[in-house]
Amino acid sequence: MDPKQIAEIEVDVLLESIRLRYDYDFRHYARASLKRRVQNMLVKENLQMPYQLIPRILYDQSIFDRFLSEMSVTVTEMFRDPSFFEALQETVFPALKTYPFFKIWHAGCATGEEVYSLAILLKEAGLLDRARIYATDYNNHSLKIAKQGIYRSENFEDNTKAYQRAGGKNQLSDYYTQQYDAIKFKDSLKDNITFAYHNLVKDGVFGEMHLVVCRNVLIYFDKDLQNHALTLFDNSLARRGFLCLGSKETIDYSVLKNSFESQSRSNKIFRKNN
Numbered sequence: 001m002d003p004k005q006i007a008e009i010e011v012d013v014l015l016e017s018i019r020l021r022y023d024y025d026f027r028h029y030a031r032a033s034l035k036r037r038v039q040n041m042l043v044k045e046n047l048q049m050p051y052q053l054i055p056r057i058l059y060d061q062s063i064f065d066r067f068l069s070e071m072s073v074t075v076t077e078m079f080r081d082p083s084f085f086e087a088l089q090e091t092v093f094p095a096l097k098t099y100p101f102f103k104i105w106h107a108g109c110a111t112g113e114e115v116y117s118l119a120i121l122l123k124e125a126g127l128l129d130r131a132r133i134y135a136t137d138y139n140n141h142s143l144k145i146a147k148q149g150i151y152r153s154e155n156f157e158d159n160t161k162a163y164q165r166a167g168g169k170n171q172l173s174d175y176y177t178q179q180y181d182a183i184k185f186k187d188s189l190k191d192n193i194t195f196a197y198h199n200l201v202k203d204g205v206f207g208e209m210h211l212v213v214c215r216n217v218l219i220y221f222d223k224d225l226q227n228h229a230l231t232l233f234d235n236s237l238a239r240r241g242f243l244c245l246g247s248k249e250t251i252d253y254s255v256l257k258n259s260f261e262s263q264s265r266s267n268k269i270f271r272k273n274n
């Protein structure tokens, strides 16, 4: 057997060890990016071969925690893709306005910037009081930051520009207080948000959601896991609910291709058929 094939076996055994020891299942993550992350981990831990990671991860939780943050790719930003947020206000908010109360599931929320962006726009539309937002991720460290809502202020000039491009009506600074080099979002934005652990690989549905936002997460999954997550979203959505994906993600060629219609093709906003 050639060494490349043996290295694939090593990766498989590593993933199986992680699954049995920590109940995190990465077997259906996109293989090329998964292997790059294993490689990054080897460099950081000063190791040569994937098999060398196995005993270390099995016996040392802190090494697994580092592996999880390597796998998580928690890169995010406020009003990421401002045109998406503009389209959300134009296509989804009018439907949300027809409900006295509605529920949103924000899956893969990372450190929370995207959820606060959504909460700000809902507030400006007079809708935040009617919303219950469930913001979930499988990375507890990111969730802790998201719950605190405290961020370094160095990016806030860019964030302000993105907020304006997204159609923000006020000043972004109206929504936070600044302390030294950090900003803290006001508690009034958080009142309707519940941050919680949820793993898209193995956890269940959220009932009767009107909107599911899951952007830039499915790109890390293989086709089977993408279909699994999309089915979870479908089963979580109420009749005529909306689904929003990331700019490089789609329901085309997926299990949902016939049960959802596109509302904004370029902004990846889909709506469940009747």
Ligand SMILES: C[S@@+](CC[C@H](N)C(=O)[O-])C[C@H]1O[C@@H](n2cnc3c(N)ncnc32)[C@H](O)[C@@H]1O
Pocket (backbone or CB within 6 Å): 071, 072, 073, 074, 075, 076, 077, 080, 107, 108, 109, 110, 111, 114, 136, 137, 138, 139, 142, 198, 199, 200, 201, 214, 215, 216, 217, 220, 246
């Ligand atoms: C690139 S971030 C996207 C953050 C945000 N949605 C955005 O678009 O800016 C991907 C997030 O997906 C989360 N994630 C990856 N696999 C997951 C899983 N199986 N269940 C829940 N969250 C997952 C990661 O922890 C990370 O926070």
